[in-house]
Amino acid sequence: xxxxxxxxxxxxxxxxxxxxxxxxxxxxxxxxxxxxxxxxxxxxxxxxxxxxxxxxxxxxxxxxxxxxxxxxxxxxxxxxxxxxxxxxxxxxxxxxxxxxxxxxxxxxxxxxxxxxxxxxxxxxxxxxxxxxxxxxxxxxxxxxxxxxxxxxxxxxxxxxxxxxxxxxxxxxxxxxxxxxxxxxxxxxxxxxxxxxxxxxxxxxxxxxxxxxxxxxxxxxxxxxxxxxxxxxxxxxxxxxxxxxxxxxxxxxxxxxxxxxxxxxxxxxxxxxxxxxxxxxxxxxxxxxxxxxxxxxxxxxxxxxxxxxxxxxxxxxxxxxxxxxxxxxxxxxxxxxxxxxxxxxxxxxxxxxxxxxxxxxxxxxxxxxxxxxxxxxxxxxxxxxxxxxxxxxxxxxxxxxxxxxxxxxxxxxxxxxxxxxxxxxxxxxxxxxxxxxxxxxxxxxxxxxxxxxxxxxxxxxxxxxxxxxxxxxxxxxxxxxxxxxxxxxxxxxxxxxxxxxxxxxxxxxxxxxxxxxxxxxxxxxxxxxxxxxxxxxxxxxxxxxxxxxxxxxxxxxxxxxxx
Amino acid sequence: xxxxxxxxxxxxxxxxxxxxxxxxxxxxxxxxxxxxxxxxxxxxxxxxxxxxxxxxxxxxxxxxxxxxxxxxxxxxxxxxxxxxxxxxxxxxxxxxxxxxxxxxxxxxxxxxxxxxxxxxxxxxxxxxxxxxxxxxxxxxxxxxxxxxxxxxxxxxxxxxxxxxxxxxxxxxxxxxxxxxxxxxxxxxxxxxxxxx
Numbered sequence: 001x002x003x004x005x006x007x008x009x010x011x012x013x014x015x016x017x018x019x020x021x022x023x024x025x026x027x028x029x030x031x032x033x034x035x036x037x038x039x040x041x042x043x044x045x046x047x048x049x050x051x052x053x054x055x056x057x058x059x060x061x062x063x064x065x066x067x068x069x070x071x072x073x074x075x076x077x078x079x080x081x082x083x084x085x086x087x088x089x090x091x092x093x094x095x096x097x098x099x100x101x102x103x104x105x106x107x108x109x110x111x112x113x114x115x116x117x118x119x120x121x122x123x124x125x126x127x128x129x130x131x132x133x134x135x136x137x138x139x140x141x142x143x144x145x146x147x148x149x150x151x152x153x154x155x156x157x158x159x160x161x162x163x164x165x166x167x168x169x170x171x172x173x174x175x176x177x178x179x180x181x182x183x184x185x186x187x188x189x190x191x192x193x194x195x196x197x198x199x200x201x202x203x204x205x206x207x208x209x210x211x212x213x214x215x216x217x218x219x220x221x222x223x224x225x226x227x228x229x230x231x232x233x234x235x236x237x238x239x240x241x242x243x244x245x246x247x248x249x250x251x252x253x254x255x256x257x258x259x260x261x262x263x264x265x266x267x268x269x270x271x272x273x274x275x276x277x278x279x280x281x282x283x284x285x286x287x288x289x290x291x292x293x294x295x296x297x298x299x300x301x302x303x304x305x306x307x308x309x310x311x312x313x314x315x316x317x318x319x320x321x322x323x324x325x326x327x328x329x330x331x332x333x334x335x336x337x338x339x340x341x342x343x344x345x346x347x348x349x350x351x352x353x354x355x356x357x358x359x360x361x362x363x364x365x366x367x368x369x370x371x372x373x374x375x376x377x378x379x380x381x382x383x384x385x386x387x388x389x390x391x392x393x394x395x396x397x398x399x400x401x402x403x404x405x406x407x408x409x410x411x412x413x414x415x416x417x418x419x420x421x422x423x424x425x426x427x428x429x430x431x432x433x434x435x436x437x438x439x440x441x442x443x444x445x446x447x448x449x450x451x452x453x454x455x456x457x458x459x460x461x462x463x464x465x466x467x468x469x470x471x472x473x474x475x476x477x478x479x480x481x482x483x484x485x486x487x488x489x490x491x492x493x494x495x496x497x498x499x500x501x502x503x504x505x506x507x508x509x510x511x512x513x514x515x516x517x518x519x520x521x522x523x524x525x526x527x528x529x530x531x532x533x534x535x536x537x538x539x540x541x542x543x544x545x546x547x548x549x550x551x552x553x554x555x556x557x558x559x560x561x562x
Numbered sequence: 563x564x565x566x567x568x569x570x571x572x573x574x575x576x577x578x579x580x581x582x583x584x585x586x587x588x589x590x591x592x593x594x595x596x597x598x599x600x601x602x603x604x605x606x607x608x609x610x611x612x613x614x615x616x617x618x619x620x621x622x623x624x625x626x627x628x629x630x631x632x633x634x635x636x637x638x639x640x641x642x643x644x645x646x647x648x649x650x651x652x653x654x655x656x657x658x659x660x661x662x663x664x665x666x667x668x669x670x671x672x673x674x675x676x677x678x679x680x681x682x683x684x685x686x687x688x689x690x691x692x693x694x695x696x697x698x699x700x701x702x703x704x705x706x707x708x709x710x711x712x713x714x715x716x717x718x719x720x721x722x723x724x725x726x727x728x729x730x731x732x733x734x735x736x737x738x739x740x741x742x743x744x745x746x747x748x749x750x751x752x753x754x755x756x757x758x
Contacts, residue, residue, distance in 0.1 A: 051742060056638060183747060
């Protein structure tokens, strides 16, 4: 077979793989996407409008199957259910190990579109409070970029993706190019109003900034508020690779997408000191094959991308490709999630909201913004929402019969909950390594993950819970219940940091353009590149970094530098 | 106004079938089909379950639990979802209903008068709700999913009845008058202003 060389290989078709493919193909490159999982056909695989009564367990877990083949994936937020478990990996085929007593919830989606089908769609910009954090605190290494480097790329990806939100003028959470915001509901308006009256530390509440269209945008329809985005969206109203970037890439005529292509490792040519391609195991036939490209974008998700590099050993890189720093696989971060509080907001019995809004509220970080906290570094933000209780309140309420049934026909009290996401500090002792003794279903060595939250993350979780309860109290809530969930790292599905960007090749893997210090034609724009974690949801930043890296890569190619 | 908005969404050129018609044929095959044959409940247990669910959610201007065939949902859950221990506990709880009924009224509950049936079930409900008021630790979504059959018998029974009813086509469309595609979102509006 003659050797076909593409201009670019893109490994993975999730949020960053989709963006890399769109940008590179639109700039004229012939691109091959290698996607490990199956193809997705929206008309067949999207299930957002299937009613519960058509499912055997009415949307509950297919419990026996989940416990058998997805014991880890099923820990994911409600998304891995009877409808959407098809968008999560089979844990038996994709094993990994952890230390005793240090669980890691590695949630993965292997299919065309990756986890972009099931992501939470919250889209926030970082600020210099985040990019300067490591330098300021003397932790890990400094980011090689600042907000001004990425701001135009936030503009660029937001304009294409379509982000609904409200401009607020906050320095710690820069405004974007927003589509009209979704409305807050009655209870949320009460809480929003109460917060600035009772707290003088700058805290406030805004509507969530979500990659969900509130109006027709670039040929995609506005949201119709069925409310279950993680089951797919036949009107393409939220951003995913399948709904947005992959169709754009395909339109150029420059894209080849190969599903069932499990990348084993990358091929390094010691004479040119460049990667020349990828070793692939066919997902169905298990046949080994190779694909070749002039540049390679590794977009397999943070931990998978590190695994591919660590499995790519050569005499020049015995410890893994582009790993002269020893930092590949290190500094795993995930947001410390699950401190919060819930309560009931009295009154407004005659008011309801209408429609299923696939978005909530957001309280931007207020800790260590204006003043310095003594108990912890950095901070956290809250997602949350108000809602009227539905029929399910009947399960724990007294009563039966006609009156009971008639009461449950209408809505119950207004409920409100805050749920915090805290910044995780980079720590080189949180790392993954190759476990040669254990192979996945395609014979590829798996990883052992060593990761646990530290004292700073635990302090954030406690403070989140207390402050959430105080805000609810300020809003006049009743039956306030603070909580701190004991979630393992990974469960926020914001895992990142395993091939960090930095200024010095001795202490970082990637430069300011997501280009490997050691291998000039290798780019890693997914969560692996993150030098610190901020407390905001990371996907929008991955999108901006990917578009920026693709632009840089093509300009360097044209100059003959790659 | 909302119907109009829905049509506007459709007119925007979107392909939006009311249902994803070809979706998940595999899952649909598995549902309790018309002519569902019970696999766990025997005839007496089934009669007891039908009667109890219908006392909890009776027919009003809409069908009740019996009309929505909640008993078949309960049989599916007991057969294919419950663990062996959960199924055993549930069936023992069901037998205990008859023991209580026999002690009080001298016969199994299905053979009692409607007033006797309601009286016993109300007593069981009050006992369950007292237990429910004991504070429990906060649990995450997936943990809750595993705890659907871990309360006292009546708590589990009431949960299965309500879930089975309100996720049925009758419960969702007739009783709650909900729609799968609302077409718009309004954050704070007067009750009754948003009927499709």
